[in-house]
Amino acid sequence: MNRVAVTGLGIVSALGLTVPEVWDKLKCGQSGIAPLPDRGDPPYRFSNGALAWGFEPTRYFEEKELAMLERFAQMAAVAAREAVAQSGLDFRGPLANRTAIITGSSVGGQFSEEEGYLQLYKKNNPRVSPLTIPRTMSNAGASRISLEHGIQGPVYTISTACSSSNHALGQAFWMVRQGTVEAAIAGGSEAVFAEGLLRAWEALRVVSQDTCRPFSKDRRGLILGEAGAMLVLENWEHARARGAAILGEVVGFGMSSDAYHITQPTAEGPANAMRWALQDAGLSPDAVQYVNAHGTGTTANDATETAAIRKVFGPHADRLLVSSSKSMHGHTLGAAGAVEAIATVLSLRNQVAPPTANYNEPDPACDLDVVPNVARCAAMEFAISNSFAFGGLNAVSVFRAVR
Amino acid sequence: MAEETLQDDIDARVIRVIAETQKIPADSVTMDKTFEDLKIDSLDGINIVFGLENEFNISIPDEGMESMRGVRDAANGVRQLLMQKASASPQS
Numbered sequence: 402m403n404r405v406a407v408t409g410l411g412i413v414s415a416l417g418l419t420v421p422e423v424w425d426k427l428k429c430g431q432s433g434i435a436p437l438p439d440r441g442d443p444p445y446r447f448s449n450g451a452l453a454w455g456f457e458p459t460r461y462f463e464e465k466e467l468a469m470l471e472r473f474a475q476m477a478a479v480a481a482r483e484a485v486a487q488s489g490l491d492f493r494g495p496l497a498n499r500t501a502i503i504t505g506s507s508v509g510g511q512f513s514e515e516e517g518y519l520q521l522y523k524k525n526n527p528r529v530s531p532l533t534i535p536r537t538m539s540n541a542g543a544s545r546i547s548l549e550h551g552i553q554g555p556v557y558t559i560s561t562a563c564s565s566s567n568h569a570l571g572q573a574f575w576m577v578r579q580g581t582v583e584a585a586i587a588g589g590s591e592a593v594f595a596e597g598l599l600r601a602w603e604a605l606r607v608v609s610q611d612t613c614r615p616f617s618k619d620r621r622g623l624i625l626g627e628a629g630a631m632l633v634l635e636n637w638e639h640a641r642a643r644g645a646a647i648l649g650e651v652v653g654f655g656m657s658s659d660a661y662h663i664t665q666p667t668a669e670g671p672a673n674a675m676r677w678a679l680q681d682a683g684l685s686p687d688a689v690q691y692v693n694a695h696g697t698g699t700t701a702n703d704a705t706e707t708a709a710i711r712k713v714f715g716p717h718a719d720r721l722l723v724s725s726s727k728s729m730h731g732h733t734l735g736a737a738g739a740v741e742a743i744a745t746v747l748s749l750r751n752q753v754a755p756p757t758a759n760y761n762e763p764d765p766a767c768d769l770d771v772v773p774n775v776a777r778c779a780a781m782e783f784a785i786s787n788s789f790a791f792g793g794l795n796a797v798s799v800f801r802a803v804r
Numbered sequence: 805m806a807e808e809t810l811q812d813d814i815d816a817r818v819i820r821v822i823a824e825t826q827k828i829p830a831d832s833v834t835m836d837k838t839f840e841d842l843k844i845d846s847l848d849g850i851n852i853v854f855g856l857e858n859e860f861n862i863s864i865p866d867e868g869m870e871s872m873r874g875v876r877d878a879a880n881g882v883r884q885l886l887m888q889k890a891s892a893s894p895q896s
Binding site for chain 1: 845846847850853854866869
């Protein structure tokens, strides 16, 4: 089996529009959560969000291209550009057929769909734009990346709500590890700030009315975020042979289903995903130093995740650093797994665990070292990144530090 | 007497919303049933609250939801919010 190197990272998110900008904020515990530019009429029950502030599509695309690309696909493509540029890979030769693109998105392009409904049901106009389908489809981001870079290998999209891009990453990791492909672009994107979608989240009553305070006793829910995040994974030997800078290593992946409830979490499902990811990596639990938690900031998730971590790690759980970077970049849904994979790779590379920001008071139900408010320098070799989705679907990736 | 009728009416409408959202017979929903008795979980609860907001044209705060443990709580909560709404709007 091949070792799998990470040779490129790319991101657009509330913390910045490039990897260096994002890391600067993550390591300082600086939050990208701020008041929504459009509060809704009547106002939404929440007033803050984690938008990709300053993401101006015309900086990256021609007007004609934009007609075909929804925001989630734009963010996927821009993140992939940064990751590919960093990797230095050239897809003009045989690598075009030996590279995969696997993206995650929970809902695809909602803006075009909502525009279609507006025409249909409000304006009584039965003529819906012919571009609605190509703009809306969840694979629009993956297809755009394929077109842009001329990548002709396996290209597809996984949709498992908030685990989407962790599943995408895991699948890409396995494909590179077993030699199906030489390289892969894996990640995800989500653009949640469409009115209908925001109203649906509002009705579910899981969005915090102030900010996201994972593991803090006074947590009141998640903060929605938008992002695109991509990683270039590459056969280790291939990367070495061409002298590429290796930023990290993916060493394991595990997934499970709760088979319990459509929205309520269990500890056993996530614990299985963590166990199987470690097993896949050939690691014992006490090899791990850092957990980038799913940590949504909802009452249920954070307590259940704590219980799941305790089940897997036993007494070693008290020696783990566990933080939720969602406290800074928000819950980016289908992009979350990839955003947090990038945060995890950078944490290992820099030997700094980003904090859980906005933390106020300890909760006995979340009694791990959650790195409250201030980043921590620590010697870390292995880290895991957790994603748990509505529908009870769990995905966990394992990374090794490469310095 | 008029007030009693109004109360009965609110109770009946709350029961109807619960029965309709849960797809259970209305006669299985009585005032002293708890949500636990009716096997209503947190997502069901959110759906019921959404139904009650539509039915009575009110907005139920999150805190109100947390203290709602059964049918009577729901009906009392709705009644309270309707009273607040009536006193907030100008008399005609």
